[in-house]
Amino acid sequence: xxxxxxxxxxxxxxxxxxxxxxxxxxxxxxxxxxxxxxxxxxxxxxxxxxxxxxxxxxxxxxxxxxxxxxxxxxxxxxxxxxxxxxxxxxxxxxxxxxxxxxxxxxxxxxxxxxxxxxxxxxxxxxxxxxxxxxxxxxxxxxxxxxxxxxxxxxxxxxxxxxxxxxxxxxxxxxxxxxxxxxxxxxxxxxxxxxxxxxxxxxxxxxxxxxxxxxxxxxxxxxxxxxxxxxxxx
Amino acid sequence: xxxxxxxxxxxxxxxxxxxxxxxxxxxxxxxxxxxxxxxxxxxxxxxxxxxxxxxxxxxxxxxxxxxxxxxxxxxxxxxxxxxxxxxxxxxxxxxxxxxxxxxxxxxxxxxxxxxxxxxxxxxxxxxxxxxxxxxxxxxxxxxxxxxxxxxxxxxxxxxxxxxxxxxxxxxxxxxxxxxxxxxxxxxxxxxxxxxxxxxxxxxxxxxxxxxxxxxxxxxxxxxxxxxxxxxxxxx
Numbered sequence: 001x002x003x004x005x006x007x008x009x010x011x012x013x014x015x016x017x018x019x020x021x022x023x024x025x026x027x028x029x030x031x032x033x034x035x036x037x038x039x040x041x042x043x044x045x046x047x048x049x050x051x052x053x054x055x056x057x058x059x060x061x062x063x064x065x066x067x068x069x070x071x072x073x074x075x076x077x078x079x080x081x082x083x084x085x086x087x088x089x090x091x092x093x094x095x096x097x098x099x100x101x102x103x104x105x106x107x108x109x110x111x112x113x114x115x116x117x118x119x120x121x122x123x124x125x126x127x128x129x130x131x132x133x134x135x136x137x138x139x140x141x142x143x144x145x146x147x148x149x150x151x152x153x154x155x156x157x158x159x160x161x162x163x164x165x166x167x168x169x170x171x172x173x174x175x176x177x178x179x180x181x182x183x184x185x186x187x188x189x190x191x192x193x194x195x196x197x198x199x200x201x202x203x204x205x206x207x208x209x210x211x212x213x214x215x216x217x218x219x220x221x222x223x224x225x226x227x228x229x230x231x232x233x
Numbered sequence: 234x235x236x237x238x239x240x241x242x243x244x245x246x247x248x249x250x251x252x253x254x255x256x257x258x259x260x261x262x263x264x265x266x267x268x269x270x271x272x273x274x275x276x277x278x279x280x281x282x283x284x285x286x287x288x289x290x291x292x293x294x295x296x297x298x299x300x301x302x303x304x305x306x307x308x309x310x311x312x313x314x315x316x317x318x319x320x321x322x323x324x325x326x327x328x329x330x331x332x333x334x335x336x337x338x339x340x341x342x343x344x345x346x347x348x349x350x351x352x353x354x355x356x357x358x359x360x361x362x363x364x365x366x367x368x369x370x371x372x373x374x375x376x377x378x379x380x381x382x383x384x385x386x387x388x389x390x391x392x393x394x395x396x397x398x399x400x401x402x403x404x405x406x407x408x409x410x411x412x413x414x415x416x417x418x419x420x421x422x423x424x425x426x427x428x429x430x431x432x433x434x435x436x437x438x439x440x441x442x443x444x445x446x447x448x449x450x451x452x453x454x455x456x457x458x459x460x461x462x463x464x465x466x467x468x
Contacts, residue, residue: 165381179364180361180382183354183358184385187392187393216392227381230381
């Protein structure tokens, strides 16, 4: 309970700073929209299956979800780097580690902050993807949101862990986190995409894949927590 | 001379070479040509042993990473590094032979079958492990980050396996083997395992010798002499 309280205090502090400075969201939100826009421009009319789209089949369905995931992941990497960079400035992390709260609370606090920011980013990017790629979420809008939220927990857990380690490395501030995070998130993205498609097809959450998504979340949060505590030693 | 150097000496390599040559000979002249797939099936005697050794080497990375986290032994870090390289090598062989087989049997180089996808993700996970090492300057930090990454990557493997099961599969799940085929496969597994063990040992020894992985123990702090000679103070 004490750990959770400390984590909430830390997350509140981070989100308050973010509300006042907009240091993370100003970049992360724009990055997500840019990724979707670049892909939409690259695909041209085929993006919506419009003029010439019939020949390539458009990208709707799995393609649209995959494009959203591309935008989510690139923006999330940037988000994790920036939230941790805040703690690296003026040795703020050292100050945090000196507080009486345990390392797990710091991880949990950072995870909550990252989750909130990535959630806002997804809320900004998804409508842009829906408009530009003609992605139809109407078969299961709540299911789509729930699956994406569940998937982003795992991504945020791994991102929080590795951002604490690699974002401060000289000569490799950008890119290194993406290098580590993207392959570890690949299976999660695969399951998430398949779950979304199954939900759209059946109109309800599939029984087979949702437990798998939850397993990813449990494993990644547990490993993130243990790894963070270990790396802070 | 330590036990490792004695075991993995010239005799070991000569025997491994012989075993590999014997497997190649058995695959070409002893094992019969498979009726449905034809001569391309002989890739199986390399494909399957490589797949088995990919898991074994990945398991060594996991065990060595756990050992590093437990006792901060630089030798464990060197072993994890060496095993990761062999994992990538074995997995590359699995992917290349698998694609060659797919091209002949199914008419295209790649299909998103669960096992192919699984192998690709496994390969990517360990390629990143190798790419990560030189990107982190501090040796202790590098060892710790790679140990954590190695553990998570390996724990990811069962979930990757389950997740790719969601994809439609055209990969053969079981093949009936003639006794001669079984003997050849067994010889291939023994030869390839010996090769992988030897490669891990060579790579590990190079890291320990060259100081690529391990960090020398910190030297004790040097205390200044109690009465420094006149003229040296403030020099």
